[in-house]
Amino acid sequence: xxxxxxxxxxxxxxxxxxxxxxxxxxxxxxxxxxxxxxxxxxxxxxxxxxxxxxxxxxxxxxxxxxxxxxxxxxxxxxxxxxxxxxxxxxxxxxxxxxxxxxxxxxxxxxxxxxxxxxxxxxxxxxxxxxxxxxxxxxxxxxxxxxxxxxxxxxxxxxxxxxxxxxxxxxxxxxxxxxxxxxxxxxxxxxxxxxxxxxxxxxxxxxxxxxxxxxxxxxxxxxxxxxxxxxxxxxxxxxxxxxxxxxxxxxxxxxxxxxxxxxxxxxxxxxxxxxxxxxxxxxxxxxxxxxxxxxxxxxxxxxxxxxxxxxxxxxxxxxxxxxxxxxxxxxxxxxxxxxxxxxxxxxxxxxxxxxxxxxxxxxxxxxxxxxxxxxxxxxxxxxxxx
Amino acid sequence: xxxxxxxxxxxxxxxxxxxxxxxxxxxxxxxxxxxxxxxxxxxxxxxxxxxxxxxxxxxxxxxxxxxxxxxxxxxxxxxxxxxxxxxxxxxxxxxxxxxxxxxxxxxxxxxxxxxxxxxxxxxxxxxxxxxxxxxxxxxxxxxxxxxxxxxxxxxxxxxxxxxxxxxxxxxxxxxxxxxxxxxxxxxxxxxxxxxxxxxxxxxxxxxxxxxxxxxxxxxxxxxxxxxxxxxxxxxxxxxxxxxxxxxxxxxxxxxxxxxxxxxxxxxxxxxxxxxxxxxxxxxxxxxxxxxxxxxxxxxxxxxxxxxxxxxxxxxxxxxxxxxxxxxxxxxxxxxxxxxxxxxxxxxxxxxxxxxxxxxxxxxxxxxxxxxxxxxxxxxxxxxxx
Numbered sequence: 183x184x185x186x187x188x189x190x191x192x193x194x195x196x197x198x199x200x201x202x203x204x205x206x207x208x209x210x211x212x213x214x215x216x217x218x219x220x221x222x223x224x225x226x227x228x229x230x231x232x233x234x235x236x237x238x239x240x241x242x243x244x245x246x247x248x249x250x251x252x253x254x255x256x257x258x259x260x261x262x263x264x265x266x267x268x269x270x271x272x273x274x275x276x277x278x279x280x281x282x283x284x285x286x287x288x289x290x291x292x293x294x295x296x297x298x299x300x301x302x303x304x305x306x307x308x309x310x311x312x313x314x315x316x317x318x319x320x321x322x323x324x325x326x327x328x329x330x331x332x333x334x335x336x337x338x339x340x341x342x343x344x345x346x347x348x349x350x351x352x353x354x355x356x357x358x359x360x361x362x363x364x365x366x367x368x369x370x371x372x373x374x375x376x377x378x379x380x381x382x383x384x385x386x387x388x389x390x391x392x393x394x395x396x397x398x399x400x401x402x403x404x405x406x407x408x409x410x411x412x413x414x415x416x417x418x419x420x421x422x423x424x425x426x427x428x429x430x431x432x433x434x435x436x437x438x439x440x441x442x443x444x445x446x447x448x449x450x451x452x453x454x455x456x457x458x459x460x461x462x463x464x465x466x467x468x469x470x471x472x473x474x475x476x477x478x479x480x481x482x483x484x485x486x487x488x489x490x491x492x493x494x495x496x497x498x499x500x501x502x503x504x505x506x507x508x509x510x511x512x513x514x515x516x517x518x519x520x521x522x523x524x525x526x527x528x529x530x531x532x533x534x535x536x537x538x539x540x541x542x543x544x545x546x547x548x549x550x551x552x553x554x555x556x557x558x559x560x561x562x563x564x565x566x567x
Numbered sequence: 568x569x570x571x572x573x574x575x576x577x578x579x580x581x582x583x584x585x586x587x588x589x590x591x592x593x594x595x596x597x598x599x600x601x602x603x604x605x606x607x608x609x610x611x612x613x614x615x616x617x618x619x620x621x622x623x624x625x626x627x628x629x630x631x632x633x634x635x636x637x638x639x640x641x642x643x644x645x646x647x648x649x650x651x652x653x654x655x656x657x658x659x660x661x662x663x664x665x666x667x668x669x670x671x672x673x674x675x676x677x678x679x680x681x682x683x684x685x686x687x688x689x690x691x692x693x694x695x696x697x698x699x700x701x702x703x704x705x706x707x708x709x710x711x712x713x714x715x716x717x718x719x720x721x722x723x724x725x726x727x728x729x730x731x732x733x734x735x736x737x738x739x740x741x742x743x744x745x746x747x748x749x750x751x752x753x754x755x756x757x758x759x760x761x762x763x764x765x766x767x768x769x770x771x772x773x774x775x776x777x778x779x780x781x782x783x784x785x786x787x788x789x790x791x792x793x794x795x796x797x798x799x800x801x802x803x804x805x806x807x808x809x810x811x812x813x814x815x816x817x818x819x820x821x822x823x824x825x826x827x828x829x830x831x832x833x834x835x836x837x838x839x840x841x842x843x844x845x846x847x848x849x850x851x852x853x854x855x856x857x858x859x860x861x862x863x864x865x866x867x868x869x870x871x872x873x874x875x876x877x878x879x880x881x882x883x884x885x886x887x888x889x890x891x892x893x894x895x896x897x898x899x900x901x902x903x904x905x906x907x908x909x910x911x912x913x914x915x916x917x918x919x920x921x922x923x924x925x926x927x928x929x930x931x932x933x934x935x936x937x938x939x940x941x942x943x944x945x946x947x948x949x950x951x952x
Contacts (some may be wrong), residue, residue: 229879229887258886259875261904294872295905402876473858473939474947481948485677490644491787494614501615503644519646520680521928533878554858554948556941562859 184321184337187348188371188409192316194325198308200254206327217412220246221380227406232256236268244376247281260297278313286389312506325350363403371414390431444557459497466549484527569706569722572733573756575796577701580712583693585639593693602797605631606765610756610789617645628653629761632666645682658851710735748788756799775816791823829942846883853932
């Protein structure tokens with residue numbers, strides 16, 4: 183299921199030897215058509231991996247026949263040799279599937295600086311091995327092959343009226359992944375052209391992956407790819423399609439948040455009554471990136487002072503002395519003064535809700551993040567990643 | 568010594584009962600003159616504690632007779648009652664010393680939201696107790712009374728030609744303190760007017776405390792105060808004075824970095840050959856605020872990929888594929904490709920040096936930060952602060 187849920191898609195995942203654990207590390211997804219329209223959203227980091235540079239060229243004409251993804255090496259900061267490896271990967275897929283290399287997206291995830299001869303040999307070997315295995319039942323293997331520190335594969339489907347969407351994801355956040363990279367592949371059998379797909383994908387990622395901010399660290403390899411086969415013969419309205427793909431992305435984003443490395447709390451920071459949506463996002467993000475607040479949540483300490491100290495660093499329109507803050511339903515700060523006692527807040531559930539009322543307008547946004555834990559420090563210090 | 572090293576100053580520190588540990592928690596410093604010129608730099612956080620709001624009024628005329636500081640409560644987000652407490656504190660000092668309340672600075676540090684009747688009672692009681700103890704030997708007691716999670720008091724002196732500077736500090740960073748607040752009191756017996764003191768103080772903090780970025784979290788209570796007695800009768804040039812106060816602030820900033828909570832590495836991030844100083848600061852700060860990089864340093868892992876991923880998020884002028892990165896003297900990345908093997912980098916020393924060569928100009932800046940450790944998480948989750 184997942185990426186092979188919509189009609190017209192095959193997938194597979196194999197072991198290429200890139201992961202020291204010996205687990206699956208090469209995934210391939212093919213679009214059988216009849217359409218090969220596509221859209222891609224890339225990392226906004228200026229430091230971009232070679233597969234990103236390659237894929238940006240591929241998507242310029244809005245046509246994608248297949249996407250190959252590897253874990254076990256980011257192929258980033260590996261110079262022209264690394265770029266040639268991405269190019270050769272696309273050529274190898276093209277040769278195996280009888281398509282054009284210029285229509286093959288490439289994604290990599292893993293350690294920056296890994297992308298030498300051994301990496302190239304294993305990737306190309308993996309492509310030879312994975313192509314013959316493509317099938318309509320290969321979605322889970324593909325989703326498994328892109329995992330890095332993920333503890334479970336992430337998949338989702340959404341059904342429309344006679345058409346559907348499927349998706350797989352790895353990582354923990356687009357603009358701010360918790361570990362290395364977020365890679366997402368979304369498939370659909372709806373009949374839509376590339377500009378429509380692009381508009382819907384950007385609308386969806388803006389309010390889902392872009393608002394998942396696990397640790398404020400933006401990756402060099404983030405890529406969200408949308409492939410449309412048109413095999414259903416059905417053309418939904420752009421509004422219908424946008425609603426459906428937003429739901430799919432929200433589902434995958436929540437799975438990423440729930441599996442964020444080392445986290446013990448899933449924190450939703452909801453900012454209400456902001457002057458505009460940008461302000462609401464900025465305020466929520468400032469809290470999501472505040473280590474002191476995130477460590478307090480780990481300790482089940484409803485430290486609302488750290489929320490106010492965080493939002494005070496923003497340029498958003500509000501009166502710092504007329505803000506209400508609630509945590510898990512208890513208003514601990516009213517108009518900038520202590521309200522209900524902090525001791526009445528129960529932060530032991532994994533799901534944590536912070537509500538910030540700016541009292542200046544009507545705009546709202548919710549940022550998803552995680553707490554800062556011993557396990558986060560351990561996972562990011564004990565192993566290179 | 569310290570704040571009582573220059574002529575014309577008295578200091579003291581006592582136990583007022585604000586700290587649950589029973590340690591000293593109220594400090595008082597008096598300027599005996601003949602001059603009472605002063606300058607203050609405040610937090611840029613829009614969420615400002617009541618003592619900040621009070622002290623901003625005091626400094627408008629450039630005259631300060633005394634400064635009273637408490638630990639054990641930030642008196643922030645405590646409403647008009649809290650502001651009245653700051654006001655009453657200044658009145659109490661004024662009454663005890665026979666000066667004007669409008670010339671008394673107030674500083675607080677501790678938990679946001681603490682500032683009720685019990686806090687007020689203890690602060691006012693502490694002021695009654697501390698005023699009679701003022702002496703030229705009270706500097707260490709004062710420096711001790713402003714400590715929160717600091718493990719040692721921080722003091723420094725610099726001698727000029729016939730005049731001197733003294734200082735005390737607590738916390739870990741001005742624009743981005745590691746825990747709660749950074750408070751600094753600097754004294755001098757040089758003869759300088761308030762505008763000159765202000766110019767020198769801003770020049771000094773800009774390249775010292777402003778570049779200490781332990782964990783990216785900006786406090787509501789940060790305050791750096793400079794009091795000048797004129798008791799030496801000597802007027803240094805502004806250049807001489809600025810050089811000396813910059814050295815004093817750099818000394819205190821290094822003491823703050825070395826005592827940052829839970830840290831096991833003092834990291835200096837030096838950016839060279841930037842187009843301008845702002846770019847160099849932005850690049851260094853992006854690395855200093857990258858949790859993945861900071862956790863890697865804790866694990867003694869020279870993960871230069873995380874440096875490049877961090878600086879790629881900035882708007883600074885450089886080519887992301889033509890940057891060199893060295894760690895502790897080993898160039899691990901040259902022109903965006905792997906250079907010396909990471910295994911040749913020894914990150915076990917506490918002092919860690921990261922050198923980033925942007926290759927576009929001649930500007931340089933160094934940002935000081937710390938690693939992200941289990942102890943950091945522990946100290947900020949296990950205790951409210």
